[in-house]
Amino acid sequence: MKEAFRHIYGASPDGIWAAPGRVNLIGEHTDYNDGFALPIAIPQNTLVAARRREDGRLRLHSHQGDGPVIDLDVDDLTPGAVTTWGAYPAGVVWALREAGHRIGGADLHVDSTVPTGAGLSSSAALECAVAFAYNDLYGLGLGAPALALISQRAENGFAGVPCGVMDQMASACCTTGAALHLDIRAGTHEQVPFAPESEGLCLLVIDTGVKHDLGDGAYAALRAGCERAARLLGVAALRDISPADLPSTARMLPARLVPLVQHIVTENARVTESISHLRAGRVAALGPILSAGHASLRDDFRISCDESDLVVDTALAHGALGARMTGGGFGGSVIVLVDEGRAQALGAAVTAAFRSAGYLAPHLFAVSPASGARRIE
Ligand code: GLA
Secondary structure (H helix, E strand, O other): OHHHHHHHHOOOOOEEEEEEEEEEOOOOOOHHHOOEEOEEEEEEEEEEEEEEEOOOEEEEEEOOOOOOOEEEEHHHOOOOOOOOOOHHHHHHHHHHHHOOOOOOEEEEEEEEOOOOOOOOOHHHHHHHHHHHHHHHHOOOOOOHHHHHHHHHHHHHHHOOOOOOOHHHHHHHHOOOOEEEEEEOOOOEEEEEEOOHHHHOEEEEEEEOOOOOOHHHOHHHHHHHHHHHHHHHHOOOOHHHOOHHHHHHHHOOOOHHHHHHHHHHHHHHHHHHHHHHHHHOOOHHHHHHHHHHHHHHHHHOOOOOOHHHHHHHHHHHHOOOOEEEEEOOOOOOEEEEEEEHHHHHHHHHHHHHHHHHHOOOOOEEEEEOOOOOOEEOO
16 A cells, blocks of 8 residues: 555555455444434445545545546535545545535545445445545544444545445444444444354355445435335334334334335344344344345345345255345345354355356355554554
């Protein structure tokens, strides 16, 4: 990173910051419904080497983007002004200034091992790495949750994606060896020990290769549907509906909104149940909850796809305790909870099933809960 930075900008960086991608164990699309989620950080990180500038210029370069340096004036940052990958880092600088922080420019060089378009929150990792870098470069003194909110503001207000805050909270606040229990309405987060290896289990991530893009309107439509359902039910958010309310709420809603509510309400209950199991040291008990979560996303929320369903079905047929798509949906990655001894054969079975179906080979790796964003140099 240092050498690349020197090569691009002709000087050494002031420091290097890292922020991870995430997988969500359970609690999907619940964040913008004021509900619960339970993500972990994955070991794949986005790194940002950064150097403060005093002339108000913001220069951006990405190893993956491999294009020329993007050169901006921080005073000119307005939503829509940057439409490439640069919208995420530029959005963070914009969001910090919007929040009243007196910050200037910087030179940034980005390199990442978080796969893009795989539902693993590469954009949140980029935003958080930049937010943490700016926090230190300009001595802002903001804590990790505040930096997560700034990162979400960048994505909502500058990049134009109406996401919730789960991904940014995961990237900013996760710790090694734990899942992050998010209560979005309360604005709280709590570390819940998550150590599958202690029960001889492993968590596999299987990237289907189906590119997922939150900016394409489907995510916004789902969010709008949930918010409309809440309005019709006279509650602030679907968080306020309990499983016992479901039969009566169904009679108050247009048919197309009923399954959306069904998913959110049952999904919040799945998060709560998962946390009880983890607190009692029963990781294996998460298996059926993950699979039920997948069925709910497939049948009620309707955001799975053939490739993700094939991974889940093949995994379950080859001894997985549970499996589900993770993230925003419409492709991306599947998580699989499986006995360590069966993981390899399961992976081979999924790869063979993809070959038979004529799909490109999926990308598989095991993850353990990793550290959230931090300065590394
Ligand atoms: C995306 C969004 C998150 C969340 C998930 C679905 O990852 O960025 O805020 O809504 O989808 O759980």
